[in-house]
Amino acid sequence: MAGDKPNGPVYEKGYRRRQIQRLFVIIDWMIQLSHGLEPAFLQAVHAIEEDKKMPYINTAERHGIEKGLQQGLEEAEIRVQKAKRETARRMIMQTEMNDALIAELSGLAESEVVELRREMKR
Structure with a gap:
């Protein structure tokens, strides 16, 4: 699938976009950050999103959030x-x-x- 595999040093291991999105979901589920650490984690996620044009939240999730x-x-x-x-x-x-x-x-x-x-x- 064209564009399925992002480019750049962050993705040197060969993971696909969907695999990385799933990894973020698993990490978010596994860790319970203190309120003081959440902003730094979210800032790092947003930086990756902007750098790779890869939304952390898919369309269905975004729709659910909006609802x-x-x-x-x-x-x-x-x-x-x-x-x-x-x-x-x-x-x-x-x-x-x-x-x-x-x-x-x-x-x-x-x-x-x-x-x-x-x-x-x-």
Whole structure:
């Protein structure tokens, strides 16, 4: 396969690109670096990637990472909305603030505060 075997002194042993990628995965799995050492390791991996135009993460892995990040963002947004609602709920129960002020302080829309107040009266 053309381009399957990278050139350069790093690859003198005759390993193919896929073999080297698998080696990185195995090394990453086998070692648990302290947080202080991870940046140096990642910097070395990125240097090899740039030097040889060889991504450490394949397309499927990158897609999985992007999907995970998106799910994380969505979950974080749900938690933020719950926290805002809980904050507004506490303000409604513990203060005499009007809905506009509660909305401003909690980050909710005023209509959401009005709806919360209605729900709490039931």
